[in-house]
Every structure is written in structure tokens, then in C-alpha cells.
Amino acid sequence: MKQIKFFHMTVQFLVMFSILSFSGFSAEAADKENCLMCHKYRQIGRIDEQGRKRSYYVDEHIYSNTTHRNVPCRDCHTYISKLPHDPVTEEVNCANECHIKPPFANENFSHKKIIETYNRSVHGIKPADSPQLRDAKPYCKYCHLNPIYTKVSEEQVASTSLIRCLNCHEKQGVTMAYKHITHRLRHKTSRSPQQIVQLCSKNCHEEVALMGRFKASEESLAAVETYKRSIHGKSVALGAQDAADCISCHATNAIHDVYKKDDKQATIHKANRINTCRQCHAKANDRFAQIDVHSEIDQHKKPVLYLTNTALGFAFYGSVLGLVGLMLLETYGRKKDGIKWQIRKGTTWRGQSKRGPKL
Amino acid sequence: MPGEPKRLEHPKSVYIIGFIFKIITLSVLIAVVYQITLSPHGPQLLVPLQKKMEAKQKSAIMEEVKRQEEYEIHRHFHNIVSYPKLPENVQPVCYICHSDYPHSKSKKVRAMLNMHTQFFVCETCHIEEKYGASVVYKWYNPLDKDPKGPFFGTSYDPQTGNLVEVEDQFSKIAPYFRVGGELQSALQIQDAPLAQDYVKVRDKLTPEQRDNVKKKFHVNIKPKGHDCKKCHDEKGILDFKKLGYSENRIMDLKQLNIAGMITKYEKFYIPNLFSDSPQ
Known part of the structure; x- marks a missing residue:
């Protein structure tokens, strides 16, 4: 058993290492203040006062292949003002404006706009929320890790057409811009339907006891179970990449605008449902949109x-x-x-x- | 029937076709049995029994620890990578009780001290010198009797400036006692009889008895490790050159940026770092 675990971890490491080794970019660009001088060591960390393991390690190879690769550390970790710094007690605010100017834009980059969308959604914290509900609601980092660029299969084909770009642009810039765009092209989100279903279910929507505490409707308490029994859920469980996951129906392309079904802004509101179905089922009509997707097969109700x-x-x-x-x-x-x-x-x-x- | 010619042996292909059909039949049977008993899409006949068995093995502590680990991945945000770990039996005995993050007392340097566990074993810093024996430091790998390197942290990639990634994930600097002309390892690993015996009986020992045995693991171990400057100095105890470090890396380690930073800010933020107060 120990050997298997050891082998598994070795393989995991080698796979991760080989994925990342295709790029030799350094994280130096984002680390002008040399934070990695300490944070590049993988064992930097501690067990905190509550007994939780806290790692302060930032893998420079991975970081240089993520969407945040050009963001200087202190653009997010704004509370660091001296070195060596004090124990950190503040959280990163993703709505901060960072010192990155996106192409064709006049303003510095910020996640502010999407956070505003999110805050309006059912997941956003509202003034009337109880402290328990506030704790249970997901925040940016609950769902997001620093996204790693992945190689897409189209790259090989596209690289020939990209050669022209090199007439004017630097190779590194072209490769990065290409990766930045292509890794978002595959799905509505860059994650697979299986990942989305797991993200929404685990520790949250499938925890009936937890959701029950927040006066969730009977329908939403059973949502994970009924989804898994539906044709969408079964297809996703069998590995389908085009079948509907949670985000496909419950949000627009803004991804974060999830609302309760009675809310007029909801993609699953009866007035909007037909357009939601038409994302995949082009010929969907009113009758089609009435089909209960999260159908519970109950002897008395149905x-x-x-x-x-x-x-x-x-x-x-x-x-x-x-x-x-x-x-x-x-x-x-x-x-x-x-x-x-x-x-x-x-x-x-x-x-x-x-x-x-x-x- | 009597008088009819005897039927010939089946052609060989029949056996192959028959075998394929048997496999298909067997697969369908297994799938049907799974569908009926455990699958969430069937009547789940055996699920109550499965849940009963799971409930017996359920541990609230284990669940909480696992949940915390998952939360930590997201709290950390900067993708954590799993690294290969040594099989338990060849890990040093320290790991029976201590983790890779053993330092927690001094708020200012605990994370930095823990960082060092990637590069050397606990004894390198916490060894008590033995009378009549000098201490020699060498690379040690429990899976390789004579590790040749290259070792992690010994050189920079000239193109990126990052530390060079290496294949050897397990070698660490470890102390050896030189007694006469021979080198004796100063480490105890979990394969040693004392360690194996302790693991076997520790649940049966009273707290006092356990403390008694623990003392045996701490022979030649001092509670407070070396100060930074014991190694990160021109006259440090580690011979970086002999240990295979590159020239520019040696320079950085000896005049260590971090040690430099610490000295620079010594008066302002960490005045007691190099004092004798226990960490």
C-alpha cells in the first residue's frame, strides 16, 4: 500500500513536472521585489494555532504559467509593507486594481466588474444574511485556484499560422496571448463539466444537512441527487464533455450570475428558460422548456x-x-x-x- | 444417431468467438449485479448495508482533517504540488511524532525554520556533539546508498535564475559521526528495531512510559537548533563546496540574502533572532 502511494505520488510529480517543463519562463517578471527569495522553498509554512497546515510556498515554475504570471505579488497582497513581514491576518481582495494594463484598455485591470455581478447573485453576501450563511457562502478562492495554462491540441495546427505574428511581435508574447485565449475556448468555462459538478456539489449543494439550515427549498435540497439521475447528469458521469453541467443552465456567459429561479434575472426563470435550453437544443419550444430537468421520481407527486x-x-x-x-x-x-x-x-x-x- | 458420420471437431475460431461471448455475458452480468446492488441509478439493494459498514469506519477527526486539507488548497490559491514522499519505513524516526512543520514557537522565524526541512534532516541542526567524535555532513538518501546528485538547491538555472529542478527528490544533508577513521550515521530510521517496536506498542504504553521511550529517540538531540549564522556564514559548519554547491549559490548562502535582510532589519523587527532564547 505504501509502495503504491509512493509510486502514485512520484507519478503525480513527474506528470506535473512534465506539463510545466514545456515552458522555461521565469516568475521573475512578477516578482521584482524578490518575494520568492523566501517563498520559492516548498517547505516554507507552519501549523497554525488551530492546527491547520499553512503552506506559504509559491512554485515559481507553476506561477509563471498561470493567468496571474505578470501580476506583482503586492498588487494582491497589498497589506505587506515591510520585510520581513508580520504574520498575515488580512485576506486578498480580488476587487483590487492591479498594475497591469490589458491590451486595448486604458484602465488598470481589476476583477471588480465580475465581483459586482457575483455579489448581486444568490451566492453574494447580503445584509440580511445570518453569520452562518455568510460563512457558508462561497467566496472567490473557494471556487478558484490560480488558473494554470494548459496545452491545447489545436496548438500544433495553430502554431503554423501564428508564425506570421512573429513578424511584428515577440515570440513569448504571442505564445502567452495565444494560451490566454485558447484555454478559454473549449467550454463555457475552462473547466470540464465533471469538475463543475464536483465543485458545486462537494461540501456544499450535496450536503443536505448544511443546505437545510439555510431554508433551501425541497427542490434545491435534492438538486444534486436529481441532477445525477437526469440524462445530463448521467452523460456527465459517463464522461461527456458537451452535456449540461450546473453552470450551463444556471448562469449566462458571465458564469457568476446564478439566481434563484423566481428571480427575473435567473437563466432558469420561466421567461428565460427557453433561451437557456436553446444554447444546446436549438429547436427547443415552450413545451420543451417545461420539461422538469431536476425531476424527482416520486410515487405520489408524479x-x-x-x-x-x-x-x-x-x-x-x-x-x-x-x-x-x-x-x-x-x-x-x-x-x-x-x-x-x-x-x-x-x-x-x-x-x-x-x-x-x-x- | 447410429449410422451417421461422426461430427468433426469444432473449428478453432469457434472457441475464440465463444470466449468473447462469455466475456460479454460476464460483463453484462457484473454490470447488472452492480446496477441492482450499489449503483445510484438502480434500486440500491445493498446500499443500506454499505452505509452501515461505512458508518462503523467513519471518523469525525479524519473527515475534519481531510476537509481542512481541501480548504487549504483553495485558501493557498497558488496551486500546491504534491511531491513524492519517502516510504514510512525509511523515514527518520522523528516523523513518528513530528511533521515537516515542526517549528511553531517563534512567530517571526517559524516558517523560515520549517523551510529548511526540505534541505536537511532534523539532526543536521539539532545534533548534540559527541565526545571524541567530530561531525561530518554529507548528502543522505535512504533509497540510494551513495547519492551522486545533482541535488536540489545547489545551483541556479542560468537562463531563468530559478533553482535547477533535479531528479533526486529525497537527498538531504545529514550528520555523520567520525569515530576513528569510520563514519557512523547519526540518524535513526523507522526501520530500526527500537522504532518498529515503539510503533507496535505505543498505544499500549501509559503516557509516562511513552515519555520514557521518547527519551531514547532524543539521545544526542538538543532542543534548540543551530543559529542561522552557524551555517550561513563564511566560516559556517557546512562545507558547501564539498556538498556540490555552485559558486554563485555558495555566495548567496553564505551572505544569504535572507540572513542579510535579517541583519538589516534586526534592530527593527527581529531583535532576538540571534539571541540564545529558545525558538
Whole structure:
């Protein structure tokens, strides 16, 4: 077991190392103040007063391949004002303006706009929220890690067309700009449907006891369970990349604008539902949009669905188990009659039935 | 039937086709059994039993620890990488009780002290010198009797300025006692009889008995480790050149930027760093 764990970790390390080794960029650009002088060592950290492991390590190879690679440390960690710095007690504010000017923009970059969208959504903290609800609501870092650029398969093809760009632009700039765009091209989000479903479920929406404390409706308490039983959930569980995950239906391309279904801004509000379905089902009409996606198969609430489901279950189990049963009965009968198994001489059975006519 | 010609042996391909059908039948059967018993998409006949067994093994502590680890990944934000870890039996005995983050007392330097566990074993800093034996420092790898390097932290990549990544993930600087002409390792590893025996019986020992045994693991170990300048100095105890460090790395380590920074800010923020107060 120990060996397996050891092997697994070694493989994990080698895979991560090989993914990152395609780029030799240094994190130096973002680290003009040399914070990595201390933070580049992987064991820098401690066990805090509550007994939690706190790592202060920033892997320079990984950092130089992330979307934040050009953001100087203190643009986010604004509370650091001296060296060596005091124990950190403040959190990073993602709405800070950093000293990065995006292409074709006059203002410094900030996540402020998306945070405003998020704050209006059902997940944003509202003045009336209880302290427990505030704690339970996800914040930026709850869902996001510093996104790592990944190689996309189109790169090989595109690299030939990108050569032209090099006539005017530096190679490093072109590669980075290309990576920045392509890693967002694959899905509505850069994560797979499987990752999205896990993100929303684990420790949150699938925790019925936790959600129940915040007066969540019966429907939303069962949402993870009913999704997993739906055609979307089953497809995603089987590895589909195009099937609908949580974000596909519950948010627009702004990703963070999730609202309760009674809210007019909600993508699942009855007035907007048809457009939401049409993202994938181009011919969806009003009737189509009425289909209950998170359908709970309840005997009393939906008797027709329950009966159909039960009948289909009987048909499925009946045919498979019937066939197997038939085979077993036949085998038992033949053995009882004294016929033996034999895989040669043109038959799988040998001998004569005790009950059959003497030959 | 009598008089009919004997049927010939089946052609060989029949056996192959038969085998494939058997595999398909078996797979369908396994899938059906899973569907009926455990699958969330079926009647889940065995799920209550599974839940009962899980409840028996459930540990609130384990769940909380795992949850904390997951939260830490996101709190940290800067993607944490897992590194290969030594199999338990060859880890030093210190790891029976201590983690990779053993220092916690001094708020100002605890994280920096813990950082050093990547480069050397606990004894390198906490060794008590033995009468009649000098201490020699060498690279030590429990999985390789004679590690040749290159070792992590010994040189910079001239193109990026980062420390060069190396294949050897386990070598650390460790002390050896030179007795006469021979080198004796100053380490105890978990494979040693005392350690194995302790792991076997520790749950049965009373707290006093446990303290008694723990003392045996701390022979030649002093509670307060070396000061920074014991190594990060022109006359430090570690011979960086012999240990395979490159010239520019040696310069940085000896006049260490961090040590430099510490000296520079000594008066302002950490006046007691080099004092004798326990860390």
C-alpha cells in the first residue's frame, strides 16, 4: 500500500513536472521585489494555532504559467509593507486594481466588474444574511485556484499560422496571448463539466444537512441527487464533455450570475428558460422548456413517471435476469439428467439424458 | 444417431468467438449485479448495508482533517504540488511524532525554520556533539546508498535564475559521526528495531512510559537548533563546496540574502533572532 502511494505520488510529480517543463519562463517578471527569495522553498509554512497546515510556498515554475504570471505579488497582497513581514491576518481582495494594463484598455485591470455581478447573485453576501450563511457562502478562492495554462491540441495546427505574428511581435508574447485565449475556448468555462459538478456539489449543494439550515427549498435540497439521475447528469458521469453541467443552465456567459429561479434575472426563470435550453437544443419550444430537468421520481407527486420508470425497470431486469435464469435452469436440468459438460467433438454436452429414448 | 458420420471437431475460431461471448455475458452480468446492488441509478439493494459498514469506519477527526486539507488548497490559491514522499519505513524516526512543520514557537522565524526541512534532516541542526567524535555532513538518501546528485538547491538555472529542478527528490544533508577513521550515521530510521517496536506498542504504553521511550529517540538531540549564522556564514559548519554547491549559490548562502535582510532589519523587527532564547 505504501509502495503504491509512493509510486502514485512520484507519478503525480513527474506528470506535473512534465506539463510545466514545456515552458522555461521565469516568475521573475512578477516578482521584482524578490518575494520568492523566501517563498520559492516548498517547505516554507507552519501549523497554525488551530492546527491547520499553512503552506506559504509559491512554485515559481507553476506561477509563471498561470493567468496571474505578470501580476506583482503586492498588487494582491497589498497589506505587506515591510520585510520581513508580520504574520498575515488580512485576506486578498480580488476587487483590487492591479498594475497591469490589458491590451486595448486604458484602465488598470481589476476583477471588480465580475465581483459586482457575483455579489448581486444568490451566492453574494447580503445584509440580511445570518453569520452562518455568510460563512457558508462561497467566496472567490473557494471556487478558484490560480488558473494554470494548459496545452491545447489545436496548438500544433495553430502554431503554423501564428508564425506570421512573429513578424511584428515577440515570440513569448504571442505564445502567452495565444494560451490566454485558447484555454478559454473549449467550454463555457475552462473547466470540464465533471469538475463543475464536483465543485458545486462537494461540501456544499450535496450536503443536505448544511443546505437545510439555510431554508433551501425541497427542490434545491435534492438538486444534486436529481441532477445525477437526469440524462445530463448521467452523460456527465459517463464522461461527456458537451452535456449540461450546473453552470450551463444556471448562469449566462458571465458564469457568476446564478439566481434563484423566481428571480427575473435567473437563466432558469420561466421567461428565460427557453433561451437557456436553446444554447444546446436549438429547436427547443415552450413545451420543451417545461420539461422538469431536476425531476424527482416520486410515487405520489408524479405517478405516471413513477409507473413508467418502474415498468422500464421490470422490462430491463426481467429480460436480463430471465435469460440468465433460463440458462441456469437449462444447465441444472441437463446436469440432473446425467449429461456432462464437454468442449470437444462438436458439442459442449456429452452423454445421454436418463429420460430420453435409449439410442 | 447410429449410422451417421461422426461430427468433426469444432473449428478453432469457434472457441475464440465463444470466449468473447462469455466475456460479454460476464460483463453484462457484473454490470447488472452492480446496477441492482450499489449503483445510484438502480434500486440500491445493498446500499443500506454499505452505509452501515461505512458508518462503523467513519471518523469525525479524519473527515475534519481531510476537509481542512481541501480548504487549504483553495485558501493557498497558488496551486500546491504534491511531491513524492519517502516510504514510512525509511523515514527518520522523528516523523513518528513530528511533521515537516515542526517549528511553531517563534512567530517571526517559524516558517523560515520549517523551510529548511526540505534541505536537511532534523539532526543536521539539532545534533548534540559527541565526545571524541567530530561531525561530518554529507548528502543522505535512504533509497540510494551513495547519492551522486545533482541535488536540489545547489545551483541556479542560468537562463531563468530559478533553482535547477533535479531528479533526486529525497537527498538531504545529514550528520555523520567520525569515530576513528569510520563514519557512523547519526540518524535513526523507522526501520530500526527500537522504532518498529515503539510503533507496535505505543498505544499500549501509559503516557509516562511513552515519555520514557521518547527519551531514547532524543539521545544526542538538543532542543534548540543551530543559529542561522552557524551555517550561513563564511566560516559556517557546512562545507558547501564539498556538498556540490555552485559558486554563485555558495555566495548567496553564505551572505544569504535572507540572513542579510535579517541583519538589516534586526534592530527593527527581529531583535532576538540571534539571541540564545529558545525558538
